[in-house]
Amino acid sequence: EDQVTQSPEALRLQEGESSSLNCSYTVSGLRGLFWYRQDPGKGPEFLFTLYSAGEEKEKERLKATLTKKESFLHITAPKPEDSATYLCAVLGGSNYKLTFGKGTLLTVNP
Amino acid sequence: NAGVTQTPKFQVLKTGQSMTLQCAQDMNHNSMYWYRQDPGMGLRLIYYSASEGTTDKGEVPNGYNVSRLNKREFSLRLESAAPSQTSVYFCASGAEVGSEQYFGPGTRLTVT
Numbered sequence: 001e002d003q004v005t006q007s008p009e010a011l012r013l014q015e016g017e018s019s020s021l022n023c024s025y026t027v028s029g030l031r032g033l034f035w036y037r038q039d040p041g042k043g044p045e046f047l048f049t050l051y052s053a054g055e056e057k058e059k060e061r062l063k064a065t066l067t068k069k070e071s072f073l074h075i076t077a078p079k080p081e082d083s084a085t086y087l088c089a090v091l092g093g094s095n096y097k098l099t100f101g102k103g104t105l106l107t108v109n110p
Numbered sequence: 111n112a113g114v115t116q117t118p119k120f121q122v123l124k125t126g127q128s129m130t131l132q133c134a135q136d137m138n139h140n141s142m143y144w145y146r147q148d149p150g151m152g153l154r155l156i157y158y159s160a161s162e163g164t165t166d167k168g169e170v171p172n173g174y175n176v177s178r179l180n181k182r183e184f185s186l187r188l189e190s191a192a193p194s195q196t197s198v199y200f201c202a203s204g205a206e207v208g209s210e211q212y213f214g215p216g217t218r219l220t221v222t
Contacts, residue, residue, distance in 0.1 A: 034210055043114075043200050043213035044153070087153070096160065096207045097168060100153040 002092040006101035021073040023088030036087040114214035133201030142184035146197040
């Protein structure tokens with residue numbers, strides 16, 4: 001059974017204080033790892049897909065990286081508007097089912 | 111381009127009542143999904159439709175039925191609501207099974 005563990009559960013940063021969120025996974029044949037952002041009361045918003053170890057993708061202050069066991073979402077010089085819950089999901093050998101982690105609640109204080 | 115839309119946004123039901131949650135997408139996607147999100151549980155797949163005319167069970171299908179009405183629309187029906195079905199329900203769509211999914215705004219359902 002595919003498993004995704006995200007850490008920490010919650011992270012509080014000061015504006016400009018860079019940090020990383022972790023997504024550890026166990027999957028039979030990784031087909032893709034997905035990062036989403038979810039604001040309170042809204043649906044998840046797609047950020048990145050990573051397919052193979054060593055791959056990196058960037059969007060504004062966010063950079064996602066992938067190894068064979070985990071993915072990191074690096075946040076550089078965050079702003080208060082980056083506050084949200086960040087979700088990680090993996091697509092394994094079943095080819096249809098995304099397995100989601102429970103998310104990391106990020107709060108960036110001004 | 112509205113993306114994925116869901117109706118209603120909020121609903122309160124009494125135990126035993128039935129209702130249908132509606133979902134539509136305008137991105138010409140083939141695959142559509144229904145999830146529920148509960149505190150501490152993360153997102154869990156209820157049903158999915160790989161393409162028009164097909165539906166399959168996900169992780170937590172009991173108590174639900176679905177209909178893929180056409181390529182754009184995918185509905186979720188609760189035949190006899192139970193308090194355990196109190197949750198936030200999200201519809202999502204993707205170009206193909208296995209591609210990134212795009213989510214709607216959600217329906218917050220309370221069953222008393």
